[in-house]
Amino acid sequence: MRLLLLGPPGAGKGTQAHRLMARYSIPQLATGDMLRKEVADRSELGRTAAEIMERGDLVSDDLIIAMIAGRIDQEDCRNGFILDGFPRSPAQAEALDTMLSSRASALDRVIEIGVDDDILVSRITGRFTCRACGAGYHDVFRKPARSGVCDVCGSTDFVRRADDNEDTVRSRLAVYHCRTEPLLPYYASRGILVTVDGMAGIDAVTEQILAALAASSTIDSDGGRPLE
Ligand code: ADP
Ligand code: ADP
Ligand code: ZN
Numbered sequence: 046m047r048l049l050l051l052g053p054p055g056a057g058k059g060t061q062a063h064r065l066m067a068r069y070s071i072p073q074l075a076t077g078d079m080l081r082k083e084v085a086d087r088s089e090l091g092r093t094a095a096e097i098m099e100r101g102d103l104v105s106d107d108l109i110i111a112m113i114a115g116r117i118d119q120e121d122c123r124n125g126f127i128l129d130g131f132p133r134s135p136a137q138a139e140a141l142d143t144m145l146s147s148r149a150s151a152l153d154r155v156i157e158i159g160v161d162d163d164i165l166v167s168r169i170t171g172r173f174t175c176r177a178c179g180a181g182y183h184d185v186f187r188k189p190a191r192s193g194v195c196d197v198c199g200s201t202d203f204v205r206r207a208d209d210n211e212d213t214v215r216s217r218l219a220v221y222h223c224r225t226e227p228l229l230p231y232y233a234s235r236g237i238l239v240t241v242d243g244m245a246g247i248d249a250v251t252e253q254i255l256a257a258l259a260a261s262s263t264i265d266s267d268g269g270r271p272l273e
Pocket of ligand 1: 168182186246
């Protein structure tokens with residue numbers, strides 16, 4: 046299954062991608078995570094991207110497309126993947142289509158996680174992550190069961206992103222509305238877009254996504270009509 050999670054910063058794409066990854070045994074391809082690794086490694090791409098990311102702007106389409114093109118050919122993507130944070134512009138969406146169609150493949154579903162802007166600021170400013178395993182948490186909405194200890198791996202080492210501050214979030218939201226939102230009608234017109242209510246609790250959002258995927262696979266398996 047080739048899935049794309051679309052939504053503004055803080056909508057819960059990463060949180061839901063982790064759950065879907067476990068459920069379907071397909072990898073999460075998160076361009077933000079890939080870029081942060083390049084920055085940490087001080088690669089040429091990382092040095093170019095760091096300042097752009099700190100401002101909350103988009104890294105250039107060419108660099109991102111080159112980065113993702115190599116990734117989808119790796120062995121673990123054979124049965125599908127969950128795209129998180131890519132594509133983010135019309136040019137990226139077109140490049141993805143070309144990449145997939147040249148491999149006789151296509152996106153199966155695009156899930157939009159809808160959340161109002163005012164909620165996103167509190168989501169982002171309270172976000173932190175386990176440095177060891179990448180599990181995501183929130184100061185208020187998703188605290189570890191034992192304060193300071195990762196539920197998943199037991200690590201006590203957590204990180205907060207440099208760009209997760211109120212000023213940068215506002216620019217990232219503006220960039221989302223202007224550059225990424227135009228992808229919604231693009232995927233809707235192809236009949237592969239499903240929108241879920243991202244303002245519900247984390248478990249309820251997962252349930253909506255699983256229900257949407259189950260419903261769509263029923264329709265697909267019958268050539269377009271729901272089974273009786
Ligand atoms: P994204 O990948 O879309 O930027 P994240 O998955 O990192 O978003 O979620 C942003 C923050 O909000 C995290 O701290 C996460 O724990 C929290 N969060 C995610 N989904 C929900 C939800 N449905 N309700 C409340 N908090 C959430
Ligand atoms: P969030 O889900 O919180 O918006 P991400 O981790 O997806 O954040 O992305 C962090 C930053 O990395 C973005 O603000 C942007 O600067 C850069 N970035 C990530 N993915 C892309 C992309 N597909 N195109 C351009 N820039 C990107
Ligand atoms: Zn952990």
